[in-house]
Amino acid sequence: MSLAVSHSDILDWRSSWGHSITSSGAGEEFKVLQKELDSLYEHLQQPVTLGFHQQLENRIEELKLKYNYSGWDGYDSEPIDDVSAEVAKHFVRLLPDNIIEPDLVPESGGIISFDWNLSNNYIFSVSVQKDEIVYAGIIGREKFHGTFILGKKLNEKVERVLIEYFSFTH
Amino acid sequence: MSIFHLLTDRFSKLPVRDEEPLTHYIFVDEHINKTTHKAKHQLFKPRKNKGNDLSTFRIINCVESYIWYLSKRYVEPFSKKKTIARADFPLAAAKKAQLKINPDGNPHKRHLNLENWPTDSSACKLISMEIANASNLILKNE
Numbered sequence: 001m002s003l004a005v006s007h008s009d010i011l012d013w014r015s016s017w018g019h020s021i022t023s024s025g026a027g028e029e030f031k032v033l034q035k036e037l038d039s040l041y042e043h044l045q046q047p048v049t050l051g052f053h054q055q056l057e058n059r060i061e062e063l064k065l066k067y068n069y070s071g072w073d074g075y076d077s078e079p080i081d082d083v084s085a086e087v088a089k090h091f092v093r094l095l096p097d098n099i100i101e102p103d104l105v106p107e108s109g110g111i112i113s114f115d116w117n118l119s120n121n122y123i124f125s126v127s128v129q130k131d132e133i134v135y136a137g138i139i140g141r142e143k144f145h146g147t148f149i150l151g152k153k154l155n156e157k158v159e160r161v162l163i164e165y166f167s168f169t170h
Numbered sequence: 171m172s173i174f175h176l177l178t179d180r181f182s183k184l185p186v187r188d189e190e191p192l193t194h195y196i197f198v199d200e201h202i203n204k205t206t207h208k209a210k211h212q213l214f215k216p217r218k219n220k221g222n223d224l225s226t227f228r229i230i231n232c233v234e235s236y237i238w239y240l241s242k243r244y245v246e247p248f249s250k251k252k253t254i255a256r257a258d259f260p261l262a263a264a265k266k267a268q269l270k271i272n273p274d275g276n277p278h279k280r281h282l283n284l285e286n287w288p289t290d291s292s293a294c295k296l297i298s299m300e301i302a303n304a305s306n307l308i309l310k311n312e
Contacts, residue, residue: 074197074249074251106198107215109215143296
């Protein structure tokens with residue numbers, strides 16, 4: 001049996017009469033159906049960005065596998081190694097929810113860069129190195145750049161730029 | 171490309187001019203933004219293990235086939251990769267960023283190095299972005 005239901009259908013169903021079925025002693029088929037819907041409901045409660053973060057981590061692995069040798073860019077570049085990949089993944093986990101998915105670009109120094117590029121005048125890029133994070137941006141007429149040490153929290157300036165200019169809520 | 175063009179490239183006598191175009195060759199897909207049809211700024215980062223320079227060729231008065239020939243003859247043997255595209259940009263963009271223009275003529279008289287990049291890697295990143303913004307992507311048609 002197939003059943004076409006929307007996200008809101010499930011939430012409506014769950015909130016209105018989903019709970020009452022179990023307590024009213026419904027048949028086995030209904031119990032199976034409710035179990036499936038409960039599972040779907042739990043899934044829908046997860047932040048959408050979990051998938052986005054996981055996709056970025058997968059992409060980092062892809063880049064590491066593809067560019068794990070010197071000279072991959074045709075200009076004596078350094079390989080993307082395990083350490084670079086791990087640091088980049090750590091950075092992914094610090095990214096706020098609701099931001100536009102960045103483009104991951106390998107750099108000649110064997111590191112990974114996170115780019116948000118809406119146009120020539122709205123670009124923000126963060127390169128994740130072992131010992132420091134390097135960022136630069138062009139936002140309208142404002143041009144800025146800087147570095148910071150990667151810790152357990154995202155740098156305030158970087159977070160502000162991402163939320164203010166590259167999030168879905170602004 | 172004709173033999174005529176090869177024999178008559180008297181380019182080295184020309185002084186460097188702000189409005190003349192430079193090119194930097196591209197060997198990997200990841201340096202091409204297929205959505206915006208532009209080269210990504212990472213392409214223009216100076217190579218630290220190459221003296222912190224960016225290697226370019228002066229392409230003023232060059233026919234298309236000669237520009238690709240320069241890569242095939244003088245860049246590909248070292249890169250060991252096929253050229254897939256190039257990014258042309260005005261020399262003025264490099265001058266604006268206060269890079270040193272060094273028409274060293276090695277390995278070819280049209281070769282020019284962009285030198286004197288800032289020691290601050292974040293400042294280099296911003297300059298790379300500005301050069302990328304000023305560039306035009308040209309894909310190689312095989």
